[in-house]
Amino acid sequence: MFLIERCEWLAPDIKRFQIRAPRVAQKFQPGQFVIVRVHDHGERIPLTIADADPVAGTITLIVQGVGKTTKLMNRLADGQPIRDVVGPLGNPSQLHRYGTVVVIGGGVGTAIAYPTALGLLRAGTRVVAIIGARTASLLIMEDEMRAASQLLIVTTDDGSRPGPRLVTDALYEVMKSEPKIDLVLAVGPIGMMRAVADMTRPHGILTRVSLNAIMVDGTGMCGGCRVVMGHQTRFACVDGPEFDAHQVDYDLLAQRNRAYREMEQESLRRFEQHPDWDMQWVAEQCRLAERHPEILVNPNTPPNSEAH
Amino acid sequence: MNDLSPKARMSLPRQSMPAQPADERSHNFSEVNLGLSVLQAHQEALRCLECTHPRCTQGCPVGVKVKDFVALIAAGDLLAAAAKLREDNVLPAITGRVCPQEHQCEGACILGKRLAPLGIGYLERFVSDYEREHGVHTQAAKVPTTGKRVAIVGSGPAGLSAAGDLAQRGHAVTVFEALHEPGGVLIYGIPEFRLPKEIVRAEIENLRRLGVAFETNVVIGKTVTIDELLGTEGYQAVFIATGAGLPKFLGVAGEHLAGVYSANEFLTRINLMRADQFPDYDEPVFDCRRRTVAVVGGGNTAMDAVRTALRLGAARALLIYRRSEVEMPARREEIQHAREEGVEFLTETVPKAFVGNEQGLLRSIQCIRTEPGPPDRSGRRRVQPIADSEFEVPAEIAVMALGTGANPLIQASTPELATDARGYIAADPETLTTSRPHVFAGGDIVTGGATVISAMGAGRRAAAAIHAHLLMPDSKSDG
Numbered sequence: 001m002f003l004i005e006r007c008e009w010l011a012p013d014i015k016r017f018q019i020r021a022p023r024v025a026q027k028f029q030p031g032q033f034v035i036v037r038v039h040d041h042g043e044r045i046p047l048t049i050a051d052a053d054p055v056a057g058t059i060t061l062i063v064q065g066v067g068k069t070t071k072l073m074n075r076l077a078d079g080q081p082i083r084d085v086v087g088p089l090g091n092p093s094q095l096h097r098y099g100t101v102v103v104i105g106g107g108v109g110t111a112i113a114y115p116t117a118l119g120l121l122r123a124g125t126r127v128v129a130i131i132g133a134r135t136a137s138l139l140i141m142e143d144e145m146r147a148a149s150q151l152l153i154v155t156t157d158d159g160s161r162p163g164p165r166l167v168t169d170a171l172y173e174v175m176k177s178e179p180k181i182d183l184v185l186a187v188g189p190i191g192m193m194r195a196v197a198d199m200t201r202p203h204g205i206l207t208r209v210s211l212n213a214i215m216v217d218g219t220g221m222c223g224g225c226r227v228v229m230g231h232q233t234r235f236a237c238v239d240g241p242e243f244d245a246h247q248v249d250y251d252l253l254a255q256r257n258r259a260y261r262e263m264e265q266e267s268l269r270r271f272e273q274h275p276d277w278d279m280q281w282v283a284e285q286c287r288l289a290e291r292h293p294e295i296l297v298n299p300n301t302p303p304n305s306e307a308h
Numbered sequence: 309m310n311d312l313s314p315k316a317r318m319s320l321p322r323q324s325m326p327a328q329p330a331d332e333r334s335h336n337f338s339e340v341n342l343g344l345s346v347l348q349a350h351q352e353a354l355r356c357l358e359c360t361h362p363r364c365t366q367g368c369p370v371g372v373k374v375k376d377f378v379a380l381i382a383a384g385d386l387l388a389a390a391a392k393l394r395e396d397n398v399l400p401a402i403t404g405r406v407c408p409q410e411h412q413c414e415g416a417c418i419l420g421k422r423l424a425p426l427g428i429g430y431l432e433r434f435v436s437d438y439e440r441e442h443g444v445h446t447q448a449a450k451v452p453t454t455g456k457r458v459a460i461v462g463s464g465p466a467g468l469s470a471a472g473d474l475a476q477r478g479h480a481v482t483v484f485e486a487l488h489e490p491g492g493v494l495i496y497g498i499p500e501f502r503l504p505k506e507i508v509r510a511e512i513e514n515l516r517r518l519g520v521a522f523e524t525n526v527v528i529g530k531t532v533t534i535d536e537l538l539g540t541e542g543y544q545a546v547f548i549a550t551g552a553g554l555p556k557f558l559g560v561a562g563e564h565l566a567g568v569y570s571a572n573e574f575l576t577r578i579n580l581m582r583a584d585q586f587p588d589y590d591e592p593v594f595d596c597r598r599r600t601v602a603v604v605g606g607g608n609t610a611m612d613a614v615r616t617a618l619r620l621g622a623a624r625a626l627l628i629y630r631r632s633e634v635e636m637p638a639r640r641e642e643i644q645h646a647r648e649e650g651v652e653f654l655t656e657t658v659p660k661a662f663v664g665n666e667q668g669l670l671r672s673i674q675c676i677r678t679e680p681g682p683p684d685r686s687g688r689r690r691v692q693p694i695a696d697s698e699f700e701v702p703a704e705i706a707v708m709a710l711g712t713g714a715n716p717l718i719q720a721s722t723p724e725l726a727t728d729a730r731g732y733i734a735a736d737p738e739t740l741t742t743s744r745p746h747v748f749a750g751g752d753i754v755t756g757g758a759t760v761i762s763a764m765g766a767g768r769r770a771a772a773a774i775h776a777h778l779l780m781p782d783s784k785s786d787g
Binding site: 043086219251256 | 526
């Protein structure tokens, strides 16, 4: 089991977790994700890793409470264990030294875009960051993104912050003022990523998006996360999660992501009426972790790590 | 003791396996076969002709000494029979249930020339169940520990059998599993009604008692690489037994509609994630009730998927197979069970396209009839479509059970690990050595999709080869 060392609210419904997962922390590269199962009756969901500290052996996840599992996760507190965390999965972002890169984060997508922005900046790339949210109180990681870019533009759909309302409005301005953009990376809702792709396509600007397909195992075994690129089928878990934004069949992705909508709503309704049913599973694994602390520390610690 | 004359033995009928009635079991996930009674097992054991050169043992991929363990059943010493079985087979309660005995031990049985072959699978299952239900754990004699550490990648049948054999030889074994529960295909793939998970867990517990360590949630190639296992992690040998985990699709239109699953996904959602118990378990699966579920394929996985659909309440469960029923690669028993339970067979048929509604949900499958064509290079007849034979089958859920390909995670992260043209790891068929020193590979990741028992056979050969390798003076030192 994997201990939550610290967690804190970043915005309403958005929480940051530091989770002890030494092996994942050792290997993490920006762009990669983990699959999490909160308790024994839980589903497996992919969550992109926002940051990692290989020395402390922790990874950072930023979770927006949208469905049952993410809302359940956001009820967890410091010192509680998560049943399963596996990763890092997927391919890392390519952190070359580009001339200028525009990194766009929409909503909680900002958390996913952040480590790549930082990696690009450290590689010597000029990073222009655009982050957006529905309203100012939902903006996350503004300070981090400012530190990971030469220029940060903040957008709010409702105009609660001065400036452009949509990330595409901001991108339009950047495209006008920047003489040459080598890459645009967009992470956020499907509609946003599609809109960005539509804007950059006529200009031939290389554009990449990180796709949040539904997954089960995350290792290429089930094919549930298949996405279509041009005429080719790809698995988001092992071939992605980043893809050429101009090739993605967004309609198909949106349809497949809606496939379980009714069941997801039923699950969420049940959880909101009886959160105690799930919190019992959590309490049970807390007791287990108290009785057998070794299952918290050991499972993901290399056995002879002290020797090296 | 078996005092019967050969003639008397041959006059005994083969015992039939008690099973849940078809109309009952098609609505529940409890095991279909109920197992022989003690009396039945004894009667069956008496049928063995105790050949001087038993062909059954040769027919078994792990060389189980059938004659010896069956004789112990005839003599009434059931626990000794179980111990004898375990000398060659570390997972007998599993193989007794899922082996294609008709092509292996029973297919070779001399009785089968004129009569029904000895019920070896039934007897194997019987003694290992007897052992487990009586809480007895046959423990091999403790051997001195060698101080050598072996990492096994994957906890399916190949990995588990190698782990058992290596632990019995005194090596320290760790099995790495990518999912959250060990067992591989035995847990995520084969359904409860054919292989109860309690049995898999009991066999894994037996291995733990032998000293085997399991580490779940580790994807070798991602979380840890093969090079790290042999380096910082301090293992002297690695056995790659990841299975062939990459689902195949037909490549026809509409295959990505919601409601079209790979068999791996459909079965994993139910077997591993218990989507059949949604919303008590969170993972969902499409509701099969009052709907038509069509499974494409003719192997054991296809049978598992289509019979699972019935148990999930499908109004119609269809099996679409491109060849004829006799050519289906599934075990005979599974085909028969599926038929009894009400699965409809649509043979000599292939899907041409999947058709959805405006929400992208599957609504029907366009099919075309096939006929046998000229033989291919392997001698198997090709399948060719019959012109103008298209027809449409209404279906809301489709499951593609077309076999699997090579999952590339390990190959991609392990430099200089040679693969064949299809991406499977190249390994010597006998010694299972790969192009990398200290790295062995076996099971489906080498051969492509095969059976539980052939993977176990590979696990055994790997264990023997790794044992020999570790005892060589120039093998990798303990670092």
